[in-house]
Amino acid sequence: MEHSAGRARSRDLGIVIGEFAPGPLDAITDVPGVRVGHATVRRPPDVHSGVTAVVPGAVGPHAPLPAGVFTGNGYGKLIGTTQLAELGTLETPVLLTSTLSAFRVADALVGWMLERPDCADVRSLNPVVGECNDGFLSDIRARPVREEHVRAALDRASGGPVAEGCVGAGTGTGALGFKAGIGTSSRTTDVGGRRRTAGVLVQANFGGTLRVLGRTVTPRSLGLADAPGPAAETGSCVIVVATDAPLDARQLTRLARRAVFALARTGAAYSHGSGDYALALTTRPEPGALVADTELSPLFEAVLDAVEESVLNSLLAATTTTGHRGHTLPALPADRLPDVLAGRSPC
Template sequence: MTANTHHHATPSGKPRARSFGIPFDGTPGPYNAITDVAGVTVGYTTLISGDGPLVVGKGPVRTGVTAILPRPRNDLMTPVFAGLFSQNGNGELTGSHLIEELGAFNFPITITNTHSCGVTRDATLRWMQRIQPHALESAFALPVSGETYDGFLNDINGHHVGFDHVETALDTATGGPIEEGSVGGGTGMITFGFKAGCGTASRLVPWQDATFTVGAFVQSNFGARHNLAIRGVRAGADLAEPAIQDNTPRMEKSSIIAIIATDAPLLPHQMKRLAKRVPLGVALTGGFGYNSSGDIFLAFTTANAQAAGGISGAMIEARYVPDVDINPFFDAVVQTVEEAILNALTASEDMAGRDGNFVPSLPKAWLRKSFSE
């Protein structure tokens, strides 16, 4: 497959935003994905079963888990410099206090539904014990796990995500092109009243004589239909239909988790600065951080591995791009987050779930008419 094909379709053939002629700023990497950052891999477990009335503990099930490995399996004990930003804290990202304290974390990231966040965190510890048996003998670990709410389509109180599902996502994490839409932790998610879920994008950032990569991954589950904007086109008014079919009371429980990865040599305070630019990409699509929305963003860099790991009693040196030159990396964050959200929308299809609740996909005919013709 050519890079152009990767930019236009997922590995299973789902359409990405660029396939509809939607224009974007910046230059994407070969896969236009967070996996363009060398060493970063992504894995999914998707759980879809049952139809009809909700029976707690039995279904219908529309959920899953996403695993993001910031380093190759054998290097997961080596921390990555990181920073985070909570635009609106109506959500959870475990391990966040340690990241604020140290500016770093290690082990994989998992993202799932709100009531399975603890399961994925604990399962990550069990998985690490299995693949690196000595890793936790004399150390503690606080894995990163994020969540968004999928209870409109999923039997969220049935707790269908188990340890084995998490371990499968971790075991199958790969680089290269990755799936988007209703997969993994994004299986039951909704954005602007349309079916959404997982999305990703990347940008190449030249600096001096090097070219660095910035990649974004989102679990997208936010936004009011009337606010939807696509590359400056206020689409909400044109897309009042098709509407969600709601057979149970639907409270607004919306959130977005975004993970930013880069191979650029940046320090922890600079990673926090990148995380703070994620809301600008969200806003370009019409997301305004409403009351119930958990808008939590984490950025990490795979560079400076020796400095991030540290050695007791040794002086450590780290390279970094100076703050006065950081603006192109801010651009890349905003651009990748915007495109990742739109990829999550375009790669998703209609979905019915618990109690027959129905969420339509973003109308593809409207996209083609608006951007391709």
């Protein structure tokens, strides 16, 4: 797996969100059975794109997992949404990529699945692929993500630390005035009398004004020069939530709803052209042993906190990128952030 290049995460800076403890990796891979893989497609200066795969165990059409999906603003292409919402089940890994590459990625995912021995008799399959528009930094019309990149992301998916920032589907994305990308986090909490984990992975690419621990943070407040960024109408954020708590599709949809709500904590504008989606899945169906609705509140809070931290991690891990047509998005300067949060000038 690709790894972030030594950039600080939020907890390294003493920025702790919420009261629940993270899992050992503070990543979606803290949820048992969940693996993540990236394939980065970079041909400077014009191409900064890629694909990210979230692979929950041996998910497939003969072993679907309960799942739910929520749309905060539907200006996007979350392929596979209607069947997922209708049946409440996930049949494939979840892939994230660039807007105009989403359809090619879905086709490649179907091909990869059909080659598996457990899919030898499959005649129908519902691939799930989300996307963000990386056209500010990357030549999106080139549709650079191809079948070999999809297969690489799926084949190299693994547990352990998850690369963040400018990797995979986050290579060309930006959020809240800064370069962003992939971010992840996790929380553990008691649910229904047992310790459970909720993990989150975000592909951050949305507009608004960054807020960290309730304080507004802008490029100017950090001593950075103002520069034109992507139009507010070309944003999006796709959030994948995984848990080992035994929930059904209805409950997972409630969890997905909280994930989209959490973007407001980070300063999201939810603009007209922003596709804001969340998909939530459980790796432990456990029929007949579902968590009661009255016991879900700690899990809701865990997801809110993990999404907020994931977005911040996506920003902190990213590096300043100059791309297509000379467009540039600056990195969030981690060394200046503590001063701004303390009300001091970083300059």
